[in-house]
Amino acid sequence: MLELAVLGLLKEKPMYGYEVKKRLDERLGHTWKFSYGSLYPTLKKLSKVEAVELEFPDGETLTRKKKIVYRITPKGEAIFEALLDESGASATEDREAFMLRLAFFRYTKPETRRRLLERRRGYLQDRLAKMKESLKTLRERVDAYSLELMQYGANETEHDIHWLEGMIEAERNGADGSQPGTDPSRFGVLRGETT
Template identity: 45%
Template sequence: MSRRSGILEFAVLGLLRESPMHGYELRKRLNTSLGVFRAFSYGTLYPCLKTLVANGWLIEEPGNTHEDALAAPLAGRRAKIVYRLTAEGKEHFEELLSQTGPDAYEDEHFAARFAFFGQTSRDVRMRVLEGRRSRLEERLEKMRASLARTRERLDDYTLELQRHGMESVEREVRWLNELIESERAGRDLKGSASGGSAQQDTTTGATGGLPRPGDTPRTDTPGDTAT
């Protein structure tokens, strides 16, 4: 399974955990709620859904609204299919939520993971945020070194593009620092309120005072390509 398809499967499972959806509604939610998926098509989504059904993580059900029942025969097409998460699918999604490996720190995967931070335990959120920050700090160091080597050979516009890329990464690092501090403060407050022992949040939707998933910025890093 490719990294891109893995991210899509994760996002589909996460959205369907909230409620069952038609394929069109699911695609709309992916486009509007998770900007990382704005460019994908039905041709990408439906094979993903079929795979999830085959794995036993989703089931297909006929649309059961009155409008669906009337619209399909009149339009000469099949009734809409509703996709519902199974118990096995929920368990699999929770396993994915608990993973904090290197893939979780990459641009697209991090955006998808952050979108579901409300369903993620606090300690996992911390590991993902700290891993993402470390990844960006490494990227920033490479960008600075590359710029130092090549700046004399760059024209003014290319140089500005490199600087813009560095500033974008620096902004995200500052944002991550704020999120990490918010998480730490939330943990301390929770611990002091419960007799001094920090307690881990379960996946109840609490964000610990953090920005909501849709607030995550997208980092443009043209400086990564500098030679």
């Protein structure tokens, strides 16, 4: 996960490790968090397989400590694509994995996007049906707190299905040749202007 996220972000521009974390927190912090204790080892690992290269902004040699800019290499781009493709069950069943893929949708083919969105929708529809079943049979047998939690889950799932539906629709209306991810009007299904 972290490798995919880091490479995906470095595609935008070279960055410090610190900045990588800050930006990923901004965009994905809602769904997925990680610590510096996993970030730096990951960057190290990526540089060991030559997916990223290091740069020292002061012009000093590598003896100088602190402040390292990481830049993605062509090999890194290839690894990124491989990781993005390798989206088996995890990318549809795991919320975090799915959201991470969504964050990098602009690097995927329209067809890949549609497939992922529809699989996720299908999975959630399935789960929603099961949740409603459980709610029916358990309504009298569990306490109010557990029930509230289950109801919350069902509501959220329903909401998510709606959201996905809107995005699938938007993909359909924009997938005929327009550049991916440049037209904001295709989205905003749930926008509701919170300001």
